[in-house]
Amino acid sequence: MHRLLETAHIFAAALWLGGLLMGGVVAAIIFSTTPELDPRLGAFESYPGDHANLLGGYIQNRVFLAGDIVQFVGAVLALATMVAMLVWFRQPVRRVVGAIRIISLLGAISALSYSLLILSPRMGANLQTFYTHARAGEVDAAELARQAFMGDHPVATNIHALLAGLVLIVLLSGVWSITGAPQVDRPIRERAPKRTRTKETRP
Numbered sequence: 001m002h003r004l005l006e007t008a009h010i011f012a013a014a015l016w017l018g019g020l021l022m023g024g025v026v027a028a029i030i031f032s033t034t035p036e037l038d039p040r041l042g043a044f045e046s047y048p049g050d051h052a053n054l055l056g057g058y059i060q061n062r063v064f065l066a067g068d069i070v071q072f073v074g075a076v077l078a079l080a081t082m083v084a085m086l087v088w089f090r091q092p093v094r095r096v097v098g099a100i101r102i103i104s105l106l107g108a109i110s111a112l113s114y115s116l117l118i119l120s121p122r123m124g125a126n127l128q129t130f131y132t133h134a135r136a137g138e139v140d141a142a143e144l145a146r147q148a149f150m151g152d153h154p155v156a157t158n159i160h161a162l163l164a165g166l167v168l169i170v171l172l173s174g175v176w177s178i179t180g181a182p183q184v185d186r187p188i189r190e191r192a193p194k195r196t197r198t199k200e201t202r203p
Contacts, residue, residue, distance in 0.1 A: 006085070
């Protein structure tokens with residue numbers, strides 16, 4: 001059961017990391033390809049701005065949504081398997097690798113929670129506002145919404161990089177735990193109480 005939980009935990013971390021990397025790789029491909037096509041979008045015909053960037057952002061927004069779902073599933077599974085190992089097998093949090101593993105997981109969960117609950121909804125709302133005004137040809141209002149979206153972009157990039165680093169640590173420490181030195185991953189056992197010697201009384 002312990003090996004099964006460890007394997008499920010590693011799979012969850014790999015799934016989580018895959019969701020993160022997918023967004024970055026697809027973004028690099030999309031935003032390097034759309035300018036070559038020089039598109040003109042009929043739905044945004046009234047918008048005089050860069051349609052290549054608009055098309056890339058429109059598609060990438062859907063990719064990031066799919067990536068967030070994958071990340072959420074991976075994070076829930078990673079947290080659930082770690083809690084199960086702590087409860088059933090007393091995973092050694094006092095050892096260095098075990099402590100790093102749990103701290104990295106908690107840090108990644110915190111960063112993902114901020115991203116999913118605060119940052120992504122705000123950026124999504126600004127992006128939808130931009131699309132609404134761009135469709136209507138309201139350039140000034142669309143530009144304000146675009147600037148609000150771009151204001152959060154550096155933070156989103158930093159959170160993305162932080163998450164990738166933390167989840168990578170969780171993944172590597174999990175692999176080390178299941179394949180590395182046994183003393184790193186051996187469950188903690190309580191020491192037996194010392195026996196007290198009683199003095200023998202001679203008659």
